[in-house]
Amino acid sequence: MIALVGFVTFILIITLLLVFKVSPVPVFIVVPALGALMIGVSPVEIGSFIGDGILQVMDVGTLFIFAMLYFGIMSDAGLFDPLTGKLKDMAGSNIVLVTIVTVFIAMVSHLDGTGASTLLVTIPALLPVYKKLQMNPLILLLIVVMSAGVMNLIPWGGPLARVAVVLDIDPSALWVPLIPVQIIGIAAVLLTAIYLGKKEKKRIKNYSIEHPSEASEANLELASSVEQEAEVSGDADLKRPGLWWFNLILTIATIVTLIFTEIEISAVFMIVFALALVINYPNGKLQMERMRAHASEAFTLVTILIAAGAFLGIVSESGMVEDMTTGLISVIPEAIGPFIHLIIGVISVPLLMVLPPDAYLFAFVSLLVEIGAEHGVPATSVAYASAVGATISGYISPLVPATYLAIGLAKTDLATHIKFSIFPMWLLSILLLAACILLGLVTI
Structure with a gap:
């Protein structure tokens, strides 16, 4: 139930932002709050989650x-x-x-x-x-x-430092x-x-x-x-x-x-x-x-960032992200287990539009490593396949604060940036994944 509400929440947010071009501020605040209420989180807890997210x-x-x-x-x-x-x-x-x-x-x-x-x-x-x-x-x-x-x-x-933590190895050894x-x-x-x-x-x-x-x-x-x-x-x-x-x-x-x-x-x-x-x-x-001449633009950007912090606080603290991650892993058919790292590597850029980087690189990748181990896939192979997409998508994801800095400095908006940039960046991530495969870093 929690995972389902989480996916609906993320899909609704992305739809409102990209299709209907609704302002990110109400979307990031209202939609996850309603989702949290649906899974039984109290208003007091939601307020606490928002506070934690803003602090981040x-x-x-x-x-x-x-x-x-x-x-x-x-x-x-x-x-x-x-x-x-x-x-x-x-x-x-x-x-x-x-x-x-x-x-x-x-x-x-x-x-x-x-x-x-x-x-x-x-x-x-x-x-x-x-x-x-x-x-x-x-x-x-x-x-x-x-x-x-x-x-x-x-x-x-x-990204590389995070997956190195998951594998408990030196990041330089991966690099x-x-x-x-x-x-x-x-x-x-x-x-x-x-x-x-x-x-x-x-x-x-x-x-x-x-x-x-x-x-x-x-x-x-x-x-x-x-x-x-x-x-x-x-x-x-x-x-x-x-x-x-x-x-x-x-x-x-x-x-x-x-x-x-x-x-x-x-x-x-x-x-x-x-x-x-x-x-x-x-x-x-x-x-x-x-100060007044430049404060308006800065204020608008920071307002969006604070709203994004509220969103991240709610979906993380309420358990949505954790259950979404577990749910994704649980529905993977046994037959594609040996290839799951390749599949995730290919779809990592759009996947990171709905999963926060830390949740993806720590929780999600750790589960992928376990699944890969059951099918003889080396942990480093999983790490490389996962990290390539994460490193490329870092500045188009609505869940990454630096994205808002980028669009603010370039004087554009999130939806326009994503529509213009996501496919070239996705192709770049697939190219790097293919290079990893050709060089033997990612097994097939």
Whole structure:
């Protein structure tokens, strides 16, 4: 009963989000609460579960607020203007070069294994470039999350570290055989970026031919970084060219701190935001204006995140996720037992749209390991098949907080991101699974 209600709850949530495009906030709060009531959970317990879930996402919420405020201030002050100008000059009309550069920036910034820092380093810096060249920002988001997904196979990344705990082995022992798979993944992402770049270049060219007046107007609107930033920030006088070097050094120091230290990320952004605001805009009235200019977007994103925390708290604490996991395993026919790891590997991306990563990588994978052992499937084979999909789907799942950071920075919404990105990312996960099979890491 609990498992059935859990599946209905998840299916209803995804349907409301993707098909009917209902706001995530009421969906994440009302639907799981009703599901919990149906399985006998009291209102008092639901309130407690919601509180526990919110506590789990508060650190991420704090990060979202201050990171978005910080990069908003940097954008106001004109930090990214020279970068976007030079990238545009370097690329010229070569849209493909921009997509390739996106891959390398995202992969290098993900060497720390932290999705939040990758998104914060890559998207705010490159989004103005994409807008100037009239490129679809969803392409930027897709390339970044695909790049981060492939790089997330490193031993200090989330999925591999989690399955290593399940198997009780060193994550590095799992990672070393995966290096060729990772190289294949990098090549696949680069080819995807080239394909998307060529396709986007053709789209822009055709649009310019079919709608010359509209294209001309768009070019005029995006002709200079000052005009573009003024549209976002409201006033070109907000530029601080005399503080450009200070802002650059502060941002580089922030990135270095994120990658090479263990200081809490949210604390880092709280400090650098305060410094950036006071030094760039000493006037108290102007400080409040700048905060209000960017607070609306941050507030909306954090509201969704808190609602997602409430959802995760309810479905986890009520036992829905645990019973769903057990229920999925129990309905697997005996005949497909020897191939269950392959099946799960193929469907892992859509599966992780309804299963939280921790539930999948700990509870679900541990049960798969037991089933595999009964049919002579090595535990490492199960681990590789399961982890590949988990690492790729990390930034499209509505159950992963970093997904909301990604869509917030890219200024899009969850449904649009999922519809645009899920199939390319699913194909990438299947490609990596096939590479694991060919290299003998996953048995057939």
